[in-house]
Amino acid sequence: MEDNYLAKWINDEEGHSVDDPILQQIKEVSGQLTTPYFDKEKVFKNIQQKKTRSKRSYINWSVAASLLVIIGLGSLYLLSSRSFETNAMASKNIQLPDRSKVSLQSGSQLKFNSLSWSLDRKVALSGIAYFDVEKGATFTVTTQNGNITVLGTAFSVSSVQDQLLVRCYEGSVSVEKNGKQSIIKPGDRIVIDQKNNRHITKNLDLSFKQSGQDDYYIHKKSLSKITELLQRFYGIKIKSKVTSKKHYTGTIPLYDLEKALNIITNTYQIDYQQEAKNSYIFVGNESTEK
Amino acid sequence: MKERSLNNICEERTFSNLYDQYADEVNNYLYYKFGYQVEAAETVQQAFIKLWKNCKKVDPYHARAFLYKVANNLSLNVIKHEKIKLRYAKESHKRTATHEDPAFEMETDEFKDKLETALATLKPKQRTTFLMHRIDGKSYKEIAEAEQISVKAVEKRMHQALVQLRETIKNI
Numbered sequence: 001m002e003d004n005y006l007a008k009w010i011n012d013e014e015g016h017s018v019d020d021p022i023l024q025q026i027k028e029v030s031g032q033l034t035t036p037y038f039d040k041e042k043v044f045k046n047i048q049q050k051k052t053r054s055k056r057s058y059i060n061w062s063v064a065a066s067l068l069v070i071i072g073l074g075s076l077y078l079l080s081s082r083s084f085e086t087n088a089m090a091s092k093n094i095q096l097p098d099r100s101k102v103s104l105q106s107g108s109q110l111k112f113n114s115l116s117w118s119l120d121r122k123v124a125l126s127g128i129a130y131f132d133v134e135k136g137a138t139f140t141v142t143t144q145n146g147n148i149t150v151l152g153t154a155f156s157v158s159s160v161q162d163q164l165l166v167r168c169y170e171g172s173v174s175v176e177k178n179g180k181q182s183i184i185k186p187g188d189r190i191v192i193d194q195k196n197n198r199h200i201t202k203n204l205d206l207s208f209k210q211s212g213q214d215d216y217y218i219h220k221k222s223l224s225k226i227t228e229l230l231q232r233f234y235g236i237k238i239k240s241k242v243t244s245k246k247h248y249t250g251t252i253p254l255y256d257l258e259k260a261l262n263i264i265t266n267t268y269q270i271d272y273q274q275e276a277k278n279s280y281i282f283v284g285n286e287s288t289e290k
Numbered sequence: 291m292k293e294r295s296l297n298n299i300c301e302e303r304t305f306s307n308l309y310d311q312y313a314d315e316v317n318n319y320l321y322y323k324f325g326y327q328v329e330a331a332e333t334v335q336q337a338f339i340k341l342w343k344n345c346k347k348v349d350p351y352h353a354r355a356f357l358y359k360v361a362n363n364l365s366l367n368v369i370k371h372e373k374i375k376l377r378y379a380k381e382s383h384k385r386t387a388t389h390e391d392p393a394f395e396m397e398t399d400e401f402k403d404k405l406e407t408a409l410a411t412l413k414p415k416q417r418t419t420f421l422m423h424r425i426d427g428k429s430y431k432e433i434a435e436a437e438q439i440s441v442k443a444v445e446k447r448m449h450q451a452l453v454q455l456r457e458t459i460k461n462i
Contacts, residue, residue: 007448010423011430022456029401030424036327038317043331044309047338 080115086127088235089255096123100139103130105158106254107232128158128216128254146177146192158216160232161225162194165217167204191219215251222247223268227282230260240282242270299345299353308353309338315426316357319436322418323365325410337361358436401459408458416451419444 002008009016010027018024086092086104094102094110097117104110108127116122121139133139135152143159153171158164166175168184175182175190182198184190191199199219216233218226223244231238234257248267252260261280265272273281299305313334320330337360341348348356409417415437422428422436430444437444 004442004445004449006452007430007445010448010452020456022459023452025401026405026452026455026459029405030420033402033405033421033425035318035321035425038314038321038327038331038334040313040317043313043317043335043338044306046335047309047342050335050339051342 077113077115081111081113083109083111085109088233089257091255096121098134098136100134101132105129107235125157125159127160128156130154130156146175149174149176160216160229163219163221164190164192165219166190189217191217193219215253217251218248220247220249223264223282226252226264230257230264234260236278236280238272238280238282239275242268242282242284244268299341299348299350304350305342305345308341308350312354312357313338315422315428316361318426319358319418319422320361320365322421323414333361333364336364355435355438359438362437404459404462405455407462408455411458412451412454416447416454419447420451420455423448 005016006018006023009018009023084092084094084104086106086108088107090106092104094104096102096112097114098121100121102110102123105128108125108129110123110125110127110129112123121133121137122142123140124142126143129141131139131141131150132154133150133152137151139150139152141148141157143157143164145159145162145164148155148157148166150171150173153173154169155171155173156165156167156169158166164175164177166173166184167189168186170186172186173184175184175192177192178196180196180198182190182200184200185202187203189201189204191201193199216229218229221229223240223242223246226248227238227240229252230236233252233254236257246268248264250263250267252263261272265282268282269285271283271285273283275281299308316337317330317334320333321327324330324333337357340360341353341357344356409421412420419433419437422433423430428436430441430448433444434441
């Protein structure tokens, strides 16, 4: 008999016949059989569910993992964020993680992150501060009016309103704003005004550097701007009945209100009156004569 | 190449088309192996999920072969884990032949029972080949592709299945 003859016979291949009744019956009946009910739809629904679930959970895992990392690092970063503020007429001495010292002056704010400190010595300043920086990697003070970078030195920064003033006491200090860099040496002072003009004054007296009683240097400010400064430094309210377009350049003390008010009123030839405890008013000379 | 990338299995429509096309035959294939429908349906489910997970790697033209291969591997696991219970005799759907005389019908039913009993004595690969051909009407070539063997090997299985079935039925 030919190899696999029965296979050819049951496959209806030509020239293959079988007389055996059982085999004939097997062929006939097996052709009538069917399989049990297979719930194709239900199985497909199950597949679809598992598909989306596996897809969803895949996304969830990656998203969850990255979110956790972000939240973790983010909160660690935020928790490591340190912020210091001084009220009017108050100063604060702050020691940074590398033992650099900051004397934060009246009405100022200083922020830094202790986590990123070891990688990047960076503080953000709004207001006035005196810095005595330990030697090390670049130390950066960022302000709204420009950035100051040093390697290790003593300097003061005031970033008040739209004016940046930096004084250098030791080493050298680099001041950068809008991509333009200026380097100042001990005894120098740089003022960058709102028009981005740079005024460098050399060889100033350095003796008052650590007194904490630093005067604030005003470069060409109008009376209304000076009024704002006084309010900020001393935490007072000043109404002004006088307007003047003249600009003042000079210093005002940060911790002596009477002296500060006298300097300004004398310069502008006006008077001031105290209305309430922390409330003052600038009046013209004529009104006092009346 | 262009057409292939358009018919990506990852696309919902392609996937559900493939399901429509192959779910029944894969289910039956597994049923013939197991003799147990619940297990077969579950394995169909697993096989298609596996296809979905590999949708980027598998070309739609190779989906059938992939499904059989996966089904086969999964069935190996099933066999390893528990002894397959063959239940053709109990589970088989009774297809009543209409317009037949009752005596013939009874006789046919009786023979069907005998055949089912005999099928349970076959080796799974013989039974699978026999039933794929008889119930699903698969050609030997299609069976060969699914089982990844030669047509000649399929014919051998079929021949042996018939010899075995005849022998068993004769002795019942």
